[in-house]
Amino acid sequence: MQVLKFGGSSVATADNIKRVLALAHAAAQRTPTVVVVSALSGVTDALIDAGRRAAAADASYREHLQVLEQRHLDVVRSLLPITGQSAVLSLVKTYCNELESICDGVFALGELSARTLDRLVSYGELLSSRVVAAALAAQDTPHQWLDSRQLIRTDAHYGHAAVDFTTTNPQIQAAVSGADAALYVAPGFVAATHDGSTTTLGRGGSDYTAAIFAGALGAEQLEIWTDVSGMMTADPRLVRHARPIPRISYQEAMELSHFGAKVLYPPTIQPVMRQGIPLWIKNTFAPEDEGTLVEVAPPAHQATVRGLSSIGAVTLLRLEGGGMVGIPGFSRRLFAALAREQVNVILITQSSSEHSISVAVNKADAARAQQAADEEFGPEISAGRLDPLYREDDLAIVALVGEQMKDHPGISGRMFGALGTNGINIRAIAQGSSEKNISTVIRQQDVRKAINVLHETFFEATTRQVNMVLVGVGNVGRKLLDQLARQQTWLREKLRLNLRVVGLANSSRFVLDEEGLDLHNWKPALEAGQPMNLTELTAELLALNLRNTVFVDVTASADVAAGYAPLLARSVAVVACNKVAASSAYAEYARLKALAHDFNTQFLFETNVGAGLPVIGTLNDLLRSGDEVHHIEAVLSGTLNFVFNNYDGTRSFAEVVRQAQDEGYTEPDPRLDLTGVDVARKILILARESGRTLEMSDIHNDSFLPASCLEGDVAAFYEQLAVHEPHFRGLYDAAAANGQKLRFVASYADDKARVGLQSLAPGHDLYSLQGKDNAVLFYTNRYVEQPLVIKGAGAGADVTASGVFADILRAVQS
Template identity: 85%
Template structure:
C-alpha cells in the first residue's frame, strides 16, 4: 500500500486534476494507493473569508459563495465528459446549497465559532475529492471514495484537533483493505470529534491526513505531490541559486519545516517517522524530477548543512531583572502564561546568569503574549525585581539545518561571520545540544540578504554574488567599467565571483538596478536614471540591502566622501580613488577606519597613492608583520615626473604641462598637481597609514611655482607659466649643470612630512624614473641601508582603474 497526497495547486484546475489522475492511475498499477487531496487552490481561504463576512453582517459573502460554486461547476464541466457530468454537478450544487445555508445562519447569528468554521472549510476538501473520484470513474478506473470524517477520530479542539491514533488506525485498517480496489480517494484536512461533528487538523492538515493513512496502513511510502521539485536548500523565491535536496533525514526535514520551509509541515512527518516510512516530495508539474526523499538515515555526503529556512515576521519578548537570579520557576511561569493564551513559542534562549529569558513568537500573537507575561509577573515588576517585558517587533528567524553539523567545528563561527560581514545584526541565537539547528533572530528586512549570504557560504557550488556601485564615470570610471565587463566571465569561472554593477552615478544622474546594469550599454541606463541627490542615492542603495556591496568612488568630490561613514556603518565596503576622505582632518580619517573595523567591512584607498602601484598594501604588510617605518622618500606624482622628464629647455615649460594634461596625466586643474598639493596629500596618507596622526597643515610644501601662477583660472595659469619660462629654465639649467635631474620629492622622517622640488644625483634611487613613473622608498627596521622600493607607472586611467578593481576584489575576498 502507498499513499499519495496532492496539494491545492495540484488540483486548482481541471487541467491540473488531469495530471493528478494520470499519476494516481500509474501508482495504482504498481500497488494499491490511497490518494489524499486538498481543496482547490485558494478555496479554503475563500471559505474562511465568506464566513467572516457573514459574521460581520457583510452580505457580499453570497457573492463569494457564488464565485466558488461557479468555479467548481466549471472544473466539473471541463474535467468530465458530458455523459458523466450530471451526477457530479448535482453533488456540487448540493454542497454549495449547504454552504449557503450555513453562512446564512452565521449571518443571522453574527457569530462564527471555531466549530462552525471547521464545518464551513471542510467543504473545500469534500468537493475536490469527489471531483477527483468522478474523474477516475470517467476513466473507468476502479476506486472507492473514503470519507475521512468517518475514519479519522480527534478530540473536540476545533481548528487544531488532536488525533486519537488508536481509534483512527482501527477505522482505517478496517475500511481500506475491505474494499479491495487499487485506488482510494480521501479528502485531506478533515476529521471528526467523538460526537461526530466535523473537525480540522490545522495548518498542513492534508499532509497530516496522508501521513495518518500511511502510518495506519504501514504504507511502503508516502508521496507528497506539490508544485516544487522537492525540498530546496533555501526558499527559491529568495535565493535564485537554491537547488533541490535529494535526500534528507526526518529530523532535518522537521527542523526546516518548523522554520518556514512550507513544502512540508512538522506534524506530517511524525506518523511516518515512527515507522520509518519513506516520504517523497514530488512535483505534480514535473513528475520526472527526482524530488526529495525523506528517510530515517540518508547516506552521508559532503553537505553537512542540508538547508536554510526562515520564518517571519516574529517578535522577540525579553523578560529580565536581577530578581530572577537564583530563583526557580520564572521560566515555568512564563511558558505557562503563554500556553494559557495559546501562544506558540518558536524559539527560546536564556542567559547563563539566569538574568534574562528571551522567546520568539509569531507577530500576530505578540501583543497577546506581552499582555499575558506582564499580567503574570505584575507583582515582581511593581516591586522592581523584574523589568517590564521588553518586546521587539519586525524580526525574523533564519535557521541553518543539518544533522552532520555536529561533526564539523566552526559552523557557528562561519555563519555569524558571514552575516556580520554583511551588516546583518543578530538579536538572539539558539542552538540545541544536538547541533542539528542553529537559529538566529534578525531584522525582517535583512532576511533576503541573510539567506543569500549563508547560501553562498555553505553551498560551495554557488558563485558568490558581488554588487558594485560606481560613482564617477570619467576617464578612470569608464576604464573601470570596461575592465569589470571584460573580466566578469573570468571572475565567475576562476574565483566563483558573480560580480555585477548595480549602480552608477555622475554629478548629475544616477541609476540603481538590483538585477545588474548591462555594461555593454551602461550609458543608456544612466541617461534614463534619476537626477542625482546624494542623500536619495545612498538611501535607495541602502534600502536595496544587497549582500556583498562595494561602493566605489572615482571622483574628487568632497560631497561624495561625506557619504562614506553612513555606508560603512551599514557594512557596505568603500573603495575610494578619491583622496578627500583619507587626507581630511585626522579625526575624520580615523573615524572612517574605525567604522570599517567596527562593522566588519573595508575602507580601501590604494589608488590614493601611486595609482595602481601596491604602495599602501605593502606598507600595511610591513606593519602587520611587525616592521616599523623609519623614513620614506617618494616621487608620488606621475604628472610632475612626466613634466620634468620631458622638460629639457628645448620646449616651453607651459607646453610640456599642456601635453601632460592632454594625455590625461593631470587633474582637470593642473595646479593641483604642480603646486604639490596632491603630493602633499599622498605623503600625508602614507604617514597616517604608517601610524602617525598628521594633519595636512603640518606637511611642509615648498612650491616651485611663482605666486602669480596661482591666480585666476586655468587659462590664466598657462599664461603665467609662459611669462615665467626663465624661472623654470633656470631651475633646469642649475640641476643639469651639476649632472642632476629635477624630481618633486615627498619625504617623511622623524614625524615630519615635506614635499618640494629637488635636484637628485645619478646615485639616488629616484634619479632614473622614466615617463610618468612613481617610486616609494621605505626605510624600516628591516630595510635599513637598502630601502624597499616600489616603482612603476603612477598615473593614467588604465592603471588607476586596475588599482580600483584590485581594491574591489580585496574588499570581497578578505
C-alpha cells in the same frame, strides 16, 4: 499500499487535475493507492474571507461565494464530458448552497466561532475530492471516495484538532479492508469529533491527513505531490540557486519544516516516522524529477548542512533582571503563562548567568504573550527585581539544519562569520540539544540577504556573488568597467567570484539593477537612470540589502566621500580612488577606519598613493609584521614627474603641462597637481597609515608656481604659465647647470612632512625616474641604510583602474 497527497496547486485547474488523474491511475496499477487531495489553490483563504465578511455584516460574502461556486462549476465543465457533468454540477451546487446557509447564519449572528469556521472551510476539500472522484468515474477508473470526517477522530480543538489515533487507525483500516478497490480518494485537512462535529487539522493539514492514512495502513510509502521538485536547500523564491535535497532524515525534515519550509507540514512526519515509512516529496508538474526522499537515515556522505529555512513575522520577548539569578521557577512560570494563552514558542534562549531569558513567538501572538508575561511577573517588575518585559517586533528566524553538523566543528563559526561580514546583526541564537539546527533571530528585512549569504557559504562553494556599485565613469571608471568585462570568465574560473556591477553613477545620473548591468553596453542604462542624488542612491542601495556589496568611488568629489560612513555602518565595503576621505580631518579618517573595523568590512584606498603601485599595501604589511617606519621619501605625482621629465626648455612649460593633461595624467584642473596639493594629500595618507596623527595643515608645501597662476579658471592658468615661462626656464637651467634633475619630492620624518621641488644629483634614488613614474622609499627598522623602494607608473587611467580592481578583490576576499 501507498498514499499519494496532492496539494492545492496540483488541483488548481482542470488541466492540473488531469495530471493528478494520470499519476493516480499509474500508481494504482502498481499497488492499492489512497489519494488525498487539498482544496483548489486559494479556496481555503477565500472561504475564511467570506466567513469573516459575514461576521462583520459585510454582505459582499455572497459575491465571493458565487465566485467560488462558479470556479468549481467551470472546473467540472472543463474536466468532465457533458454526459457526466449533471450529477457533479448538482453536488457542487448543493455544497455551495450549504456554504451560503452557514454564512447567512454567521451574518445574522455577527459571530464566527472556531467551530463554525472549521465547518465552513471543510467544504474546500470536500468539493475538490468529489470533483477528482467524479473525473476518475468519467474515465471508468474503479475507485472509492472515503469521507475523512467519518474516519479520523479528533478532540474539539477547532482549527488545529488533535487526532485520537486509538480510534482513527482501526476505522481507516476497516474502511479500506472492507472495500474491494485499488484506488481510494479522500479529502485532506478535515476530520470530526466523536460526536460528529467537523474539525480541521491546521493549515497544511492535508499533508497530515495523508500521513495518518499511511500510518494506519502501514503503507509502503507516502508521496507528497506539490509544485516543487522536493525539499530545497533554501526557499527558491529567495535563493536563485536553491536546489533539491535528494535524501534527508525525518529529523532534518522536521527541523526544516518547523522553521518554515512550506513544502511539508510539520506534524506530517510523525505518523510515518514512527513506522519508518519512506516519504517522497514530488513535483506534479515534473513527475520525472527524482524529488526528495525522507527516510530514517540517509547515507553518511550526504552534505553536513542539509538545508536552510526561515520564519518571518516573529517577535522576540525578553525577561531579565537581577532577581532571576539563582531563583528557580522563572522559566516554568513564563512558559506556563504563555501556554495558558495558547501561545506557541518558536525559539528559546537563556543566558548562562540566568539573568535573562528570551522567547520568540509569532507576531500575531505577541500582544497576548506580552500581556500574559506582564501579569505573571507584575509583582517582581513593580518591585524592581525584574525589568519590564522587552519586546522587539519585525524579526525573523533563520535556521541552519543538518544531522551531521554535531560531528563537524566550525559550522556555527562559518555561519556567524558570513552573517557578520555582511552586516547582519543577530538578536538571539539557539542551538538544539541534538545539534541538528542552529537558529538565529535577525531583522525581517535581512532575511533574503541572510539566506543567500548562508546558501552561498554552505552550498555554493564554486562561486561567490559580489555586488558592486561604481560612482564615476570618467577615464578611470570606463577603464575599470572594461577590465571587469574582460575578466569575468577568469574571475569565475580562478577566484570563484561572480562580480556583478549593480549600480553606476556619474555627476548627473545613477542607475541600480540588482540583476546586474551589461558591462558591454552600460551607457544606455545610465543615461536612462534617475537624476543623481547621493542620498537617494545610498538609500536605494541599502534598501536592496545585497550580500557582499562593494561601493567604488573613482571621483574626486567631497560629497561622495562624505557618504562613506552610512555604507560602512551597514557593512558595505568602500573602495576609494578618491583621496578626499583619507586626507580629510584626522578625526574623520579615524572614524571611517573604525567603522570598517567595527562593522567587519573594508575601507581600502590603495590608489590614493601611486595609482596601481602597491604602496599602502606594502606599508601595511610592514607594520603588521612588526616593523616601524622612520622616514619616507617619495615622488608621488606622475603628472609632475612627466612634466619635469619632458621639460627641457625646447618647448614652453605650458605646452608640456598641456600635453600631460591631454594624455590623461592630470586632474581636470591641473593646478591640483602643480601646486603640490595632491602630493601633500598623498604624503599625509602615508604618514597616517604609518600610525602618525597629522592634519593637512601640518604638511609644509614649498610651491614653485607663481601666485598669479592660481587665479581665475583653467584657461587663465595656462595664460599665466606662458607669462611666467622665464621663471620655469630658470628653475630648469639652474638644475641642469649642476647636472641635476628637477623632482617634486614628498618627505616624512620626525613627525613632520613636507612637499616641494628639489634638484637631485645623479646618485639619488629618485634621480632616474622616467616618464610618469612614481617611487616611494621606506626607511624602517629593517630597511635602514638601503630603503625599501617601490617604483613604477604612478599615473594613467589603465594603471589606476587596475589598482582599484585589486582593491575590489581584496575587499571581497578578506
